[in-house]
Amino acid sequence: MVISDFDMTLSRFGCNGRRCPTSHNILDNSHVVSEDGKKKLKDLLHYYYPIEIDPDRTLEEKRPLMVEWWSRAHDLLSQQKILKGDIAQIVRESDVMLRDGFNELFDQLHEYDVPLFIFSAGVGDILEEIIRQANVFHPNVNVVSNYMDFDDNGVLRCFKGPLIHTYNKNNTVLQGTEYFQQLSTRTSIILLGDSMGDLTMADGVPSVENILKIGFLNDKVEEQRGKYLDAYDIVLESDETLDVVNGILRYILIET
Ligand code: TMP
Ligand code: MG
Numbered sequence: 001m002v003i004s005d006f007d008m009t010l011s012r013f014g015c016n017g018r019r020c021p022t023s024h025n026i027l028d029n030s031h032v033v034s035e036d037g038k039k040k041l042k043d044l045l046h047y048y049y050p051i052e053i054d055p056d057r058t059l060e061e062k063r064p065l066m067v068e069w070w071s072r073a074h075d076l077l078s079q080q081k082i083l084k085g086d087i088a089q090i091v092r093e094s095d096v097m098l099r100d101g102f103n104e105l106f107d108q109l110h111e112y113d114v115p116l117f118i119f120s121a122g123v124g125d126i127l128e129e130i131i132r133q134a135n136v137f138h139p140n141v142n143v144v145s146n147y148m149d150f151d152d153n154g155v156l157r158c159f160k161g162p163l164i165h166t167y168n169k170n171n172t173v174l175q176g177t178e179y180f181q182q183l184s185t186r187t188s189i190i191l192l193g194d195s196m197g198d199l200t201m202a203d204g205v206p207s208v209e210n211i212l213k214i215g216f217l218n219d220k221v222e223e224q225r226g227k228y229l230d231a232y233d234i235v236l237e238s239d240e241t242l243d244v245v246n247g248i249l250r251y252i253l254i255e256t
Helices: 023-028 035-052 059-078 084-092 102-111 124-133 178-182 196-200 221-231 243-253
Strands: 002-004 116-123 141-146 148-150 156-159 188-193 210-217 234-237
Touching (some): 023 035, 023 084, 023 116, 035 059, 059 156, 084 124, 102 243, 124 141, 188 196, 188 243, 196 221, 221 234
Parallel strands (some): 002 188, 210 234
Antiparallel strands (some): 148 156
8 A cells, every 4th residue: 555645745746946835834825814814824824834844953853733733724714705616616726736747657557456544644635635626536545634524614624633744653642543454454554654653554454564765855855865764775866757666666566
């Protein structure tokens, strides 16, 4: 099976020198968020993102600060009267891009009946809409993420728990391991991530024999390279494609 992060792993980090949005940023930048809301969300991003990727802070130091960031961002978004019915248009109008080769990845996994588990600290409703609009939301895809909770009128009132942030992506937020139990015949995993927090995404899998961890090193490359090389089996720099994983899958699924 494949276990993958979404933001900046399946989606692109940059294009022509410009940053691409995360699923949160898509909402933040959209017409449904007020100017005041936009400013506050941007202030949070500028304060907390450098902490998220700071190689000199431990995960223990970062965890409570990430809970603070996500909670504050979700509270702000929940004050914006976002409509469930607006999500598709918000995604359509955004600058989000999936990495080159996403079609081959999703279609190949579907064709060969390989489960794709997307484990994301982003916004589930947004990322599902992205893959739906890209026509790759096949039945072998399962998503665990932060989902919006809408009232009877379809207005966002809060986010459903448990809150998933960059550094609690492990079985503590998977509410039991039923999903993985169903897949207990799957003993080989390819894990895709872009953060040091993505390394624990496969922790709940009961019968792992082989795991290949592929990491996209997107930001603060020089400072983070050592840690990424120690933790991931393959580290990709300046690579906005899924070519490496597609090549490996082609080899495993077709040529062997
Ligand atoms: P993930 O890629 O591990 O799923 O994490 C989601 C990313 O979303 C993480 O890098 C931080 C980012 N983020 C925002 O861009 N804006 C926000 O408001 C929040 C809470 C997170
Ligand atoms: Mg990510």
